[in-house]
Amino acid sequence: MKSQEIIERCSEIYTDMDFGYIKDWRARTGGGAIGILPIYFPKEVIHAAGVLPVEVYGGGDMVDIVKGDSYYQSYICHMPRSIIDLGLSGKLDVLDGLICPFTCDVVRNFSGVYKLLFPDKYSRFFDQPQNFDPDIGGEYMISQLKEVIAFLEEKGKKVTTERLNESIGLYNENRALIRKLYDMRSQKPWQVPSHEVYLLMRAGNIIEVSEHNNFLREYMVTVEELERKPLDNIRVLIIGAFCEQPPLNLVKVMELSGCYIVDDDFILGNRYLDQDVEIGENPLKALVDGYLKSNVPSSCRFEEYKAKEEKLIKLVKERNVEGVVFACASFCDPALQDIPNYQKKLDEKGVRYMSFQYSEDTSQFSLIREQIGTFTDSVKLWGA
Amino acid sequence: MVAKERNYDVGKDEAMLAEKVIMASYLQKLESAKKEGKKVCYTFVPGSLIELLHCFDIVPVWPEVLGLQMGLRKISDDYIEVAENAGYSDDICSYVKSSVGMFLKGNIGPYGNKIPEPDFLFLVNSQCFTFMKWWEILRKTFNCPIVTINLPYRHHGITTKDEIKYGVKQIEKVVIPQLEEMTGIKFDMDRLKGELALSREMEEDVASIFQAGKNIPCPVDGLFQALYYIGPINTYFRGTQEGVDFYKLVRKVVEKRVAAGEGPMTPFGKMKEQKYRLAVDCGITWDHFKEYSKIFYDEGAITVASTYTKVGGLYHSTEFSHDPDEPFESMIRQNMTNYANHTIEDRIKIMEHYINDYHCDGYMIGSIKSCKSFSAGLLTMMNELEKRTGISGAFFEMDMMDSRYFSEANVRTRIDSYLRMIDAKRKGA
Numbered sequence: 001m002k003s004q005e006i007i008e009r010c011s012e013i014y015t016d017m018d019f020g021y022i023k024d025w026r027a028r029t030g031g032g033a034i035g036i037l038p039i040y041f042p043k044e045v046i047h048a049a050g051v052l053p054v055e056v057y058g059g060g061d062m063v064d065i066v067k068g069d070s071y072y073q074s075y076i077c078h079m080p081r082s083i084i085d086l087g088l089s090g091k092l093d094v095l096d097g098l099i100c101p102f103t104c105d106v107v108r109n110f111s112g113v114y115k116l117l118f119p120d121k122y123s124r125f126f127d128q129p130q131n132f133d134p135d136i137g138g139e140y141m142i143s144q145l146k147e148v149i150a151f152l153e154e155k156g157k158k159v160t161t162e163r164l165n166e167s168i169g170l171y172n173e174n175r176a177l178i179r180k181l182y183d184m185r186s187q188k189p190w191q192v193p194s195h196e197v198y199l200l201m202r203a204g205n206i207i208e209v210s211e212h213n214n215f216l217r218e219y220m221v222t223v224e225e226l227e228r229k230p231l232d233n234i235r236v237l238i239i240g241a242f243c244e245q246p247p248l249n250l251v252k253v254m255e256l257s258g259c260y261i262v263d264d265d266f267i268l269g270n271r272y273l274d275q276d277v278e279i280g281e282n283p284l285k286a287l288v289d290g291y292l293k294s295n296v297p298s299s300c301r302f303e304e305y306k307a308k309e310e311k312l313i314k315l316v317k318e319r320n321v322e323g324v325v326f327a328c329a330s331f332c333d334p335a336l337q338d339i340p341n342y343q344k345k346l347d348e349k350g351v352r353y354m355s356f357q358y359s360e361d362t363s364q365f366s367l368i369r370e371q372i373g374t375f376t377d378s379v380k381l382w383g384a
Numbered sequence: 385m386v387a388k389e390r391n392y393d394v395g396k397d398e399a400m401l402a403e404k405v406i407m408a409s410y411l412q413k414l415e416s417a418k419k420e421g422k423k424v425c426y427t428f429v430p431g432s433l434i435e436l437l438h439c440f441d442i443v444p445v446w447p448e449v450l451g452l453q454m455g456l457r458k459i460s461d462d463y464i465e466v467a468e469n470a471g472y473s474d475d476i477c478s479y480v481k482s483s484v485g486m487f488l489k490g491n492i493g494p495y496g497n498k499i500p501e502p503d504f505l506f507l508v509n510s511q512c513f514t515f516m517k518w519w520e521i522l523r524k525t526f527n528c529p530i531v532t533i534n535l536p537y538r539h540h541g542i543t544t545k546d547e548i549k550y551g552v553k554q555i556e557k558v559v560i561p562q563l564e565e566m567t568g569i570k571f572d573m574d575r576l577k578g579e580l581a582l583s584r585e586m587e588e589d590v591a592s593i594f595q596a597g598k599n600i601p602c603p604v605d606g607l608f609q610a611l612y613y614i615g616p617i618n619t620y621f622r623g624t625q626e627g628v629d630f631y632k633l634v635r636k637v638v639e640k641r642v643a644a645g646e647g648p649m650t651p652f653g654k655m656k657e658q659k660y661r662l663a664v665d666c667g668i669t670w671d672h673f674k675e676y677s678k679i680f681y682d683e684g685a686i687t688v689a690s691t692y693t694k695v696g697g698l699y700h701s702t703e704f705s706h707d708p709d710e711p712f713e714s715m716i717r718q719n720m721t722n723y724a725n726h727t728i729e730d731r732i733k734i735m736e737h738y739i740n741d742y743h744c745d746g747y748m749i750g751s752i753k754s755c756k757s758f759s760a761g762l763l764t765m766m767n768e769l770e771k772r773t774g775i776s777g778a779f780f781e782m783d784m785m786d787s788r789y790f791s792e793a794n795v796r797t798r799i800d801s802y803l804r805m806i807d808a809k810r811k812g813a
Contacts, residue, residue: 073781075475075753076760105513108537109761112728116764125539125727130509130516131532131554140536140550302516302532307524331475333756337517340471341524 003223006215007196010203014248017062017086021206022094025052032155035098037083037107038243039268039300040128042287044277045145047167047209048159049152054095055205055269058082061247061361071113077331078359079244080110087118096155097122099148103243103300104334122151130302132292134285141288164283170209172276177216178204179271182263184220186319189260190230192223195252201267202245231260234379237321238264239312239342240328240335242298244360253365254325258376262319265298272296299334308338309345316351323379325372326355352379397649399634400612406630410620414500417443423503423567426522428515429696430722431508431535433715435579435623435706436559440567444506445499446619447522451482453494455670455785463489464786478754478786480518487525504528504566510535510725511695512757531562535716538725543717551716577708579623580715587705589631590617594700596638597688598742601658603641605648606742607667607687608677618696623706652681659684660745660803663738665731665765666758667750668692669782672790676782679796683803689738691731692758694723698734724757731761732768739773745806746775748799753783778802 001009013021022033034046035056043053059065059082067088068081086092098121100111108125115123126144129137149159157163181200185192200219204212238254242265254261274296278286294301297311316324324346328335339355346353354375356368396404417424425437427444437444454460460478463485468474470488472481486493493499507519507530523530533554536547560571593613597606604610613634621627641648647655651674662680664687669676680687689700697718698704704721707714726734739747749766751759766777780798783789 071763073751073753073759073763076756080760102513102537105757106760108513109728109757111539113761113764116728116768125537127536127539129550130534131550131558133557136550136553136557137534139553140546143546299517300513302534303520331756333476333514334517336473336476337480337514337521339473341521343471 001215001218001222003196003219003226006219006222007199010199010215013203013206014199015062017059017091019054019091019094019206022052022054025208026094032096033094034122034152034155035092035095036269037098037100037103037110039103039272039298040101040291041099041126041269042145042291043209043269044164044167044171044287045149045159045284046152047170048164049149049156051096051152051156052208055267056083056092056095056098057202057205057245057267058360059086060245061249061363063361065361075331076106077244077329078361079329080106080113082360083110084113084117087114095121097124099124099126101126101128104332106333107243124148124151128291134289134292138285138288138292141291142284145284145288161281161283164287165279167209168277168279168283168287170213172279173213174204174209174216175271175273176276177213177220181216181220186262189233189235189262191226191228193228194255194261194264195248196223198248198251198266201270202248204270205267232380233258233260234322234376235260235262235320236323236325236376237262237312237316237319238266238325238327240299240326240332240339240355241266242268242300242335243332244329246327246358247360247362250358250362250365250368253369254327254372257369257372258380259325259372262321263315268296268298272298299338309342312342313345313349313351316346316349321351323375324351324353325375326353328355328357330357330359396612396651397637399637400609400649402630402633403612403615406616406621406626407619409626413620414443414445415497418500424500425504425506425531426502427506428508428511429618430511430724431515431533431719432618432622432696433506433508433533433555433559433719434620435576435583436555436563436715437506438579438623439572439575440563440569442563442567444620445502447483447486448479449615449619450486450493450499451479451785452670454482454486456673457494458671458787459494460671460785461787476754477514477518478784480514480521482785483518484521484525487522502526502528505530507532508535508719509533510537510719511722512724512755514757529562529566531559533559535720535725537727538720538730539727541727541730543720547720548713548716551720552712555712555715573711576711580706580708580711582625582628583623583706584708586617586622586628586631587699587702589628589635590614590699591702592635593631593638594689594693596642599642600661600743601645601647602661602686602688603638603646603648605650605687607664607690607693608650608673608680609648610690610693611668614693614696614699617699647686650677650681652678655681655684655686657684658686660806661686661688661743663688663735663742663744663747664690664692665735665747665749666692666752666755666762667748667780667782668752668784669750669790670785671787672782672792675792676790676795679792679799683799685799685803688742688744691723691734694734697722728761728765732765732772735765735769736772739769739775744775746777746802748778748780748802751779751781753781753789754786755784776805
């Protein structure tokens with residue numbers, strides 16, 4: 001497929017709130033499907049059971065929240081509301097359940113709300129450890145994964161060492177392709193625009209991983225065939241958007257306002273491992289070790305000794321970033337609490353930044369466009 | 385802003401006055417700690433491993449407690465404003481902002497004295513995710529070591545063997561070695577067991593005090609008065625003889641009131657008639673504590689049980705008491721059963737227990753704007769409680785110490801309407 005066809009297909013998948021892809025996949029394979037909220041859960045484990053892992057990010061700007069608002073006060077973010085709306089309208093019937101990693105207190109409590117509202121569905125809170133010793137946190141994480149595997153094996157196939165290694169192989173390839181895509185975008189952001197990367201990543205939350213790998217490979221080859229000219233944009237890093245996602249149009253607005261997004265923390269669930277997971281005799285332990293050793297900075301991971309701020313500066317240098325945009329979902333505790341120290345570090349290093357908040361269904365962009373446009377102009381005029 | 389001078393002894397009973405004395409003794413210990421070569425750590429009320437800290441002669445500071453004191457003295461807005469000016473969002477936890485604000489104001493606490501800076505931070509994040517973020521912020525603020533125990537969320541509805549093992553391993557392999565190194569004191573299991581025995585004794589008395597709320601009339605206000613009573617067990621004095629003695633006194637005071645058929649003392653005098661018995665979930669505002677409690681007093685509404693008083697542990701029951709025969713295991717178990725570490729289902733069951741077994745006429749749910757750990761899911765809880773008990777609840781919103789989010793008129797109207805509804809039901813019955 002050519003890059004434009006791939007992006008169109010990704011767009012169809014992204015906007016399809018009836019989740020036709022999942023229905024087709026289930027009918028085709030006879031397999032089940034399990035939703036995962038962001039961020040930290042190894043999808044390989046689900047895949048190895050022959051079950052489709054689906055990363056659930058809410059309804060975005062494609063769902064009018066009607067019932068979901070009655071479950072949450074105004075000062076709670078949007079994502080749980082739209083997921084409830086999707087659930088109550090029957091659209092999430094395609095999933096056999098939801099796994100909720102400990103991203104924040106809202107998601108933690110959401111696992112209980114979901115369980116009450118949908119008692120026939122599997123609801124599992126997943127407490128990824130914040131102790132990173134393999135003998136302590138690692139052992140605990142393995143015990144939790146085994147509990148989830150017990151359920152998955154009832155739904156699907158036995159998670160054997162072979163099957164798990166095979167799934168790890170596919171997801172290692174997926175992560176490598178995503179890293180390559182991100183590098184490619186950083187090198188030629190006009191050739192690989194961020195709204196296309198975003199669509200590829202959002203589709204990757206839903207489709208089976210080997211299909212996604214094909215999309216990524218083909219896209220990266222065929223997008224080079226297009227004639228796209230560089231623009232007078234500044235290179236920015238987006239940070240804070242790791243859970244409730246911005247709507248696609250907001251990503252486009254950022255680009256139209258003079259930004260080349262050369263790195264971001266969108267959809268971290270696909271990218272929280274920065275190295276290959278070892279394939280071998282103990283793949284479950286290898287997956288857990290991958291999580292424990294991950295160096296990818298995140299507001300949802302306790303930092304031991306290496307400050308997130310230093311990692312941010314390293315990324316700024318590696319990607320030749322001219323400005324940082326803190327774009328976080330309204331009321332997002334983890335992101336909002338990290339911002340002041342990030343900004344303090346950027347001040348020390350003389351890196352310009354700006355910040356704004358959004359919700360997944362933000363549809364009025366003029367103010368954000370003004371803010372970003374002013375920011376990009378200021379960087380261009382007075383230097384990074 | 386200067387705290388208003390008030391006579392804080394008005395409307396306090398013998399036990400509440402004793403609470404002031406015991407807490408003052410803690411402040412003296414804190415003041416002399418560093419001079420005596422003791423280490424000072426900052427830690428939390430939920431997830432307090434105070435007995436273990438005592439074994440190393442560590443004197444803790446509880447920034448949450450300082451925060452609530454700022455609220456009670458009506459100066460919390462100052463601290464919050466300072467933190468917001470430094471970039472902390474108006475949407476994040478007010479406790480976090482109060483402690484950041486305190487640091488930015490030279491670590492001057494709510495009573496105008498300088499609070500000792502921590503030698504280390506002790507993070508036990510069993511209450512909420514924000515605790516982890518808060519201590520990350522303070523670590524950068526104070527540039528000191530951090531000792532961590534990650535306690536799981538009680539998502540199974542019970543504390544599993546794997547969860548206990550995870551917690552115990554962290555105590556044995558992470559916490560104790562680090563505390564030994566920092567303090568130069570060798571860990572003494574016998575000392576810990578001695579403390580845990582005292583904790584258990586204290587917890588029996590505290591359970592009895594809370595359960596006294598089942599009496600008609602209710603001898604202790606399960607929210608406004610109980611918040612005074614739980615100060616010592618939630619902070620320095622669990623595991624100490626002074627703490628045991630204090631709760632023996634409180635229990636005696638409460639039992640005397642039960643025998644006399646009396647209600648509690650309030651800042652406004654004794655409540656003449658307890659017209660409404662209520663359970664309250666969440667629902668605390670420190671900076672308008674008196675105004676908020678007056679609303680209840682004016683209506684003759686007594687809180688017979690509350691959940692905010694269980695932030696340090698489900699002390700209305702001895703089910704999760706400390707146990708010197710299982711020292712580490714019982715510490716993990718107890719610390720995992722602070723109220724906010726329960727699932728939505730389990731919180732509903734706790735409220736159901738209060739509503740049914742404490743003979744409630746109704747219940748109120750006070751959502752705290754900046755606390756997602758308590759507040760996210762409350763509306764679902766309320767719907768479910770109504771289905772299970774057949775009783776509707778009242779819902780109102782506030783913040784624990786940010787006065788911008790408390791409207792006395794709004795809360796009074798909500799409570800007034802709710803109680804009129806109870807009146808109407810009574811007439812109809």
